[in-house]
Amino acid sequence: MLNTHIPLIPQRADPFIYKHSDGYYYFTASVPEYDGIELRRAKTLAGLAQADTRMVWLKPDQGSYSDLIWAPEIHFNQGAWYVYFAAAPSREIKDELFQHRMYAIRCDADNPVTADWTFEGQIDTGIDSFCLDATTFEHQGELYYLWAQKGPGIRGNSNLYIARMSDPLTLKDEPVMLTKPELDWETRGFWVNEGPAVIKGHGRVFISYSASATDENYCVGLLYADENADLMDPASWTKLPKPVFQTNAEMKMFGPGHNSFTQSEEGEDVLVYHARNYTEIEGDPLWDPNRHTFTKILNWDKDGLPVFGKPGQA
Template sequence: MKHFLLAITTVFYFSFLTNLKAQEQTFSNPLLPSGADPYSTYYKGYYYYSNSIGGDRLQLRKTKNLANLKQGETKIIWQPPINTKHSKELWAPEVHHINGKWYVYYAADDGDNNNHRMYVIENSSEDPFQGEWKFKGKLATPSDKWAIDGDVFSYENQLYMIWSGWEGDKNGQQDIYIARMKNPYTLEGERVKISSPTLEWERRWQGGPEVYVNEGPQFLQHGDKVFIVYSASGCWTDHYSLGLLELQGHDLLNPDQWKKHPQPIFTTSEENGVYSPAHNSFFTSPDGKEDWILYHANDNPGDGCGGKRSPRMQKFTWNADGTPNLGIPVSIKEELQAPSESK
């Protein structure tokens, strides 16, 4: 009898642990109550996460699994000196680990949007939550035009930055530009325009300012395929969506080698109650076996560009032709399996 009770107890105990583990391995969106422009970097067992928090400072979060982002360690890492050209409207920070140092790239201005430019800070510590963050300066090509949403990546052992900018000095259209980098804090040569909002779905401004938008570019590579995923139509509209550029050669600075796909690849799902899903980034699961998209979206039509945007994530796959298949934005009511971890 004693052995029978022990066996039953053991079965219930392991069943309890299994159910508990299953609960720990699921999550639902959003990852945080609010936060636009989500980005993460995985380094030595931790994700370091950033998003726009508004105002005059930059913040990092640290977690072993992005499904547990709410419980992650949080730290304000940078607040620029007041009354400078980069002291206000800090937007879309991205945290990167390059050549043994940490960098955060972000857009900022002096309170006047016309003066938005890209800036970068650096930290030599092994852990970006430790050490000192130092201001490295502005990232600009000789033309020094309006710039936001910078993304930095390496392709064939060369660093590049892509961003959203104006052709001239007045708002009206945002294009996607690219330039080589001399080092992680210096652009090299002239900028090259590789995308403009020319398609009907990219030019829906829905009663807001009549501005046509390509922004939030993100580098994505899969095998020998190279893509840039970008956001288009105004964030103030319910039509804010993701589009796709595909490289048709090896010269990233040749606009003719970038093919634009005619339709958006990720867009509003009224059925699932997800509106304006865009300004995204990508990451892999802790075990490196799954591909995931991070993005922000609204729960209701008309929520626009304000603080109601919240970060979300979901797994994605690849089409037979090698292009990303992002699927449909999932409902906040749906339970999802957390990114897979090493056994």
């Protein structure tokens, strides 16, 4: 039974949990210092809380990826481990945005927590602008890359884009935009669509994503497409008009978002996300370390749509 109102791991934002074929759960997230990539693993979800951690990669002192290491995700693609993450050359804001680009590290060992990792360089999308929050998924024999990026001539911080990959480090398509911030709940504080995550079920492919500023306005939206549709065609995707997961003030769960999906030991779908327990943030929410990792069971309704429920409640 998951403790839905108690953090699984405190002070870990943008959480990502991957259940591998070796029976282990692998966890990574943004650390409050934004200075590197931390990994841990355990045989159970609950065990991640006490698992030993290791910083498998630290940012260099200078250069294009030497600051603000954000939203790492660990994936096992085509026989090797990859962590995809975003990094900036500094904390300077230009044109109202940070200067993040997306990068990857690789490990070929069985246990990526204790082994060495190799920096593989930048993931080039063909668009030279602020970008972050990359995830990958396989579908019908294709490996896809899904991420958030500032779109040329489009208002806001980021839209969601998709492309197929020729290998785990290289895109083989021109990016296709799937959604941009346009609804009222996507444009509170900032115009943002970011943090995509993929889950499949009931004949569909679902993409959850986070919207608005990272304070109590942060929330989760949902796209879906038929599993046999062309995922590279924006017309294949339906965007729900309302958020599926948002602040639950009654439980003091504020700004839930940047989620991922995993499975329980019993095979149930599990929603992984971060949230804060208060709204009185001093200064920029980005520097407040108290976005904690939470988990809850993800249910499904009679129409085959995922039911996120409310943060802090089963």
